[in-house]
Amino acid sequence: MELPIGRGLDHGLDCIARRNLTIENNQYEVEFWLNEITTDDLYNDTGIYLYMSTDQVRYYINKEHVDLVDVPAIIFSETMRDVDLFVGVASVGNDPEWSDNGGLPQHRDYWQSYSFGDLTEVAKTRKTILKSLLPRLKIKEVAKIEGKFLIVKGTLRTYKIHIGSTNILMEPNDEYLCIVPSGKKDVTEKIFLPFEGDKGLSVILSKAFLLAEDKKIIDSTITSQINRN
Structure with a gap:
């Protein structure tokens, strides 16, 4: 193979x-x-x-x-x-800016479905792994799994991270939160991930750790979205 x-x-x-x-x-x-x-x-x-x-x-x-x-x-x-x-x-579903950057209008329904739709078989496996990992993480008191989302309660907002696409919605109005990977050191690199090769799992955990301490975020491109009325 x-x-x-x-x-x-x-x-x-x-x-x-x-x-x-x-x-x-x-x-x-x-x-x-x-x-x-x-x-x-x-x-x-x-x-x-x-x-x-x-x-x-x-x-x-x-x-x-x-x-x-x-x-x-x-x-x-x-x-x-x-x-x-x-x-x-x-997939364009992996582009967090697709719906706002003038991407092909006729494919925005696909982006929305991919970003927040039903979980694929790979994502279902990821969900199972997250269920076993969560009780051992320091964010366990502020994070839980509900349906197709990992819910993270920060100080400023509550966030819904889609377990499939890793895209994020903010409560109470399901506002979209765009977080683009910075390429910096991964905060999850010291965490053993039992599903080798699943970058999405690492991305979800990185976002969860970040948003659990949303009051400490200093990146203006993120804080401007979180603090948006």
Whole structure:
């Protein structure tokens, strides 16, 4: 399982990411279809489009297209994990400024759904881990899990961190709080995280620790939002 999914065409036009696997003398090829979004000529200086939309996943056995029910469970499981990682990392839902920065209006519903919608299977696993971690953290008295959110009660506000997207809403009116990672030392680096590779879990904990002591925050881009009437 060493070959990465993501062998699309460099120009971004109608890409098909492919992965080849061999199991029990059968050759499997998996295709993940992608399409460029050409709205407003959104591409960089090298001509590569900035945004892509995802489409279908197709499976072939020995060059023959097969129905999903005929795909071995291990092939399906591994390739779906690749697709999930691709979407999880590349999604515009990860951009905390998407809804306010003039991003494509027709995709704002997707951003909202991704940011605060139902939890994916990966996020459900993250939630389970958070439930076991929370009683051992110093913020345990001011943090709790409710549905798809980690609720953190600060001095100034109460915050709802979405366990899937890591985006934040502030009570009482569910105002959106934009916190962009600074690239500084991660405050959770000394905390053992039992789900290796889940950066989202680390981000959630970092935000929770920060907001639990919201009165100590000095970053004006954050305090101006928290103190907004």
